[in-house]
Amino acid sequence: MLREPVSSIVDPDAGGMSGRTGRYEKRLSDLVGLYENAEAYEALLGSEGDLLVYDVEDFRPGEHTGDINYGVTRMSPGRVGREFYLTRGHIHAKADRPEIYFGQRGYGLMHLESPAGETRIVEIKPQTICYVPPFWIHRSVNVGDEDLVMVFAYPSDSGQDYGIIEASNGMRHRIVADNSGGWELVDNTAYKPRTDQQVAALMKQYA
């Protein structure tokens, strides 16, 4: 079936884009359990209310293998205690699917974790493209003091498995403010590594 071309205008300041097929928002209450400091989380929710943390606008042509979804993600700056705002994070349901992110505004990190628990960090500023290879769990973190806005694209048949991070009680590392206005990695003491069998099952090729 022949479909019409689509044109989207990306707004690097406000986030979002025209020509989208969908939009979703994540508020502080949607992110319960993700942060290290439950007390700081409750205090923030109490004092600031159910803040909008991030929103995503995207174009999805369908779920046909070989097609591509794209969109714009915007995340507010902020912290829960010492820990920077982050997205829920996911691995693709077809774990061999990659994703690319392209920084438009602000200063963020792509926080990647392999099935076996290796951590990689890619800094993203305007003009940075980050290629997330197949098989990496990934989440983005706003370590700057303004909105983090990125364009993204991934295969339409990827799917998202958001449960993988929860099942390990988070990612191996957390990204927190250091004492000089920057960020640093600290261990997530609750982290539960995946078993060899779980790792092997994730490394499947779906092509």
Place this chain on the structure above:
Amino acid sequence: MLREPVSSIVDPDAGGMSGRTGRYEKRLSDLVGLYENAEAYEALLGSEGDLLVYDVEDFRPGEHTGDINYGVTRMSPGRVGREFYLTRGHIHAKADRPEIYFGQRGYGLMHLESPAGETRIVEIKPQTICYVPPFWIHRSVNVGDEDLVMVFAYPSDSGQDYGIIEASNGMRHRIVADNSGGWELVDNTAYKPRTDQQVAALMKQYA
């Protein structure tokens, strides 16, 4: 196989990016036969030499189905006679694969043609994403007076069929300067439409 994340810094002024796996250039002599006015083409080649018309820098992780290639294309401003500089153009060898382009600098057009010969034009300026759906022949045209720079991404198993345009003696329309500093479509009088059988063969799903 687990691969390492890649970070590319896009240069919207010069074109190109870091973190690439390849680069290619197209000079005027590579584009012989593409332009309406062969006399103007020869005159330009004679007076200006073998000009660099466009270059592409890309990252290709491999040809695995479900993976994504990305890169940056830069095209000089200019004309051959009244016809604006253009890329060779292609349909994907797996014709059901899409492509996305994201304007970074300048003013260009995505010139699309369906197998049956319908024309669509998408204007691309900085912040415009153009989604080229499956099954469309596409080429880009620089209708501005500075470099046209775009980021692109497409499925790694797409392949490119550059012969399809040549086989029809070009695309149905040409994009030429109008009399008020803009552009307009004119008929390509040499255009040879594809047959119904050829159209049907192109509309195959490869998923």
